[in-house]
Amino acid sequence: MAISQLQIHNIRNLRQVSLHQFSNINIFFGANGSGKTSILEAIHLLGMARSFRSGNTRTLVTHGETQCTVYGVSTTDSKPGGIPLAIQRSLNGDVLIKVGGQVVRTTAELVEYLPVQLLDATSFELLSGPPGARRQFLNWGVFHVEQRFFPVWQRFQRCIKQRNKVLRHGKLGDAELAVWTRELALAGEEIHQYRLMYFEALAPLFREIMRGLAPSLAGLELRYRRGWDKSLDYNEALRASSQVDREQGYTHAGPQRADIKVSIDGFSAADTLSRGQQKLVVCALKLAQGQLMTEHQRRSCTYLVDDLPSELDALHCRLVCDVLAEMGSQVFITCVARADLANMWPEGAKTQVFHVEHGQISKVAG
Ligand SMILES: Nc1ncnc2c1ncn2[C@@H]1O[C@H](COP(=O)(O)OP(=O)(O)O)[C@@H](O)[C@H]1O
Ligand SMILES: [Mg+2]
Numbered sequence: 001m002a003i004s005q006l007q008i009h010n011i012r013n014l015r016q017v018s019l020h021q022f023s024n025i026n027i028f029f030g031a032n033g034s035g036k037t038s039i040l041e042a043i044h045l046l047g048m049a050r051s052f053r054s055g056n057t058r059t060l061v062t063h064g065e066t067q068c069t070v071y072g073v074s075t076t077d078s079k080p081g082g083i084p085l086a087i088q089r090s091l092n093g094d095v096l097i098k099v100g101g102q103v104v105r106t107t108a109e110l111v112e113y114l115p116v117q118l119l120d121a122t123s124f125e126l127l128s129g130p131p132g133a134r135r136q137f138l139n140w141g142v143f144h145v146e147q148r149f150f151p152v153w154q155r156f157q158r159c160i161k162q163r164n165k166v167l168r169h170g171k172l173g174d175a176e177l178a179v180w181t182r183e184l185a186l187a188g189e190e191i192h193q194y195r196l197m198y199f200e201a202l203a204p205l206f207r208e209i210m211r212g213l214a215p216s217l218a219g220l221e222l223r224y225r226r227g228w229d230k231s232l233d234y235n236e237a238l239r240a241s242s243q244v245d246r247e248q249g250y251t252h253a254g255p256q257r258a259d260i261k262v263s264i265d266g267f268s269a270a271d272t273l274s275r276g277q278q279k280l281v282v283c284a285l286k287l288a289q290g291q292l293m294t295e296h297q298r299r300s301c302t303y304l305v306d307d308l309p310s311e312l313d314a315l316h317c318r319l320v321c322d323v324l325a326e327m328g329s330q331v332f333i334t335c336v337a338r339a340d341l342a343n344m345w346p347e348g349a350k351t352q353v354f355h356v357e358h359g360q361i362s363k364v365a366g
Contacts, residue, residue: 001076001300002330009069010062012038013359023352025331029338030356036334040304042070045087047114049097049107057089066091074114115144117286120306124278128270131259141289142198145296149194156187160251168249185235191255192226199224205288213280213319219265227257279311287323305333309340318344325349
């Protein structure tokens with residue numbers, strides 16, 4: 001899977017950008033404020049219909065304009081001609097998503113055409129931040145390898161909302177509560193099974209990548225937590241917590257509480273590792289996801305890597321670049337000076353360099 005064309009209109013300082021002839025590794029260099037992160041933002045928008053920097057369209061759209069558009073063509077081995085994708089976001093809140101020229105209603109219908117992975121300055125929060133980010137990470141992976149996941153996920157969301165509503169309204173709704181509890185138990189158990197299967201495939205890939213990136217962190221361990229007592233099935237867990245659920249008016253146990261615990265020699269990795277080391281762990285997690293996706297689906301994801309050299313020393317930068325190049329995924333990566341990333345790639349890697357200057361992008365020869 002690769003982007004073969006990209007047109008950006010009114011995203012931050014990128015008023016009108018048209019790019020094609022991408023390579024596997026696409027390096028964007030330029031001074032601070034030139035528009036590098038905005039390019040990654042535009043590609044993220046193309047794949048996910050939203051920015052990674054801000055949920056607020058007002059900051060994304062070029063000041064003084066009312067809407068931004070990104071258009072791109074995503075090619076795959078089976079569709080070498082590519083599938084055109086277009087996203088438009090307006091200040092009034094409207095979002096228009098087109099896949100293959102047809103309007104689609106939901107982001108879920110878009111994301112399979114251009115799965116994107118982001119590695120940027122905020123990525124280490126995957127390790128140190130609240131569990132929600134790690135659940136999202138897990139869901140992203142499961143979504144892309146297991147088609148049955150998304151409908152169950154939707155069903156689960158519906159059930160838990162209804163169940164919590166009944167819980168808030170007290171004793172009167174006992175029969176209704178039983179119905180939603182039964183439905184919730186089924187959906188929750190299934191979500192857990194998909195996540196567990198995914199996690200068990202991911203963990204060894206992660207370990208392998210980590211061994212290459214930082215052999216000194218061999219004591220690193222990943223553990224998946226399902227969100228309830230593992231000696232119980234979900235139905236039993238719901239029954240066990242029904243008293244507290246009633247008292248507090250919401251569902252305590254379940255996949256909505258799942259997490260991935262990362263530890264080193266028995267201690268929390270987030271509390272122990274340096275920021276640089278945490279960054280490496282997050283890189284390894286996201287690289288492992290990409291590898292797993294390629295193995296399972298024979299599809300690859302697109303990596304958006306912002307300012308790697310400012311986060312990692314040269315040696316580790318090179319090691320991450322090695323894994324990226326080896327995977328064969330398309331990469332869009334930024335740096336300040338051309339030299340920062342020019343010599344990071346293994347021999348034979350297909351690279352293309354672009355210079356970014358005041359929102360204008362030019363291809364650099366050689
Ligand atoms: N909504 C906006 N409209 C116009 N310009 C913006 C907007 N938001 C940010 N900018 C400007 O866009 C430029 C590009 O930002 P960014 O892509 O983060 O730069 P880089 O990553 O190259 O340092 C910055 O100079 C910033 O001030
Ligand atoms: Mg930037």
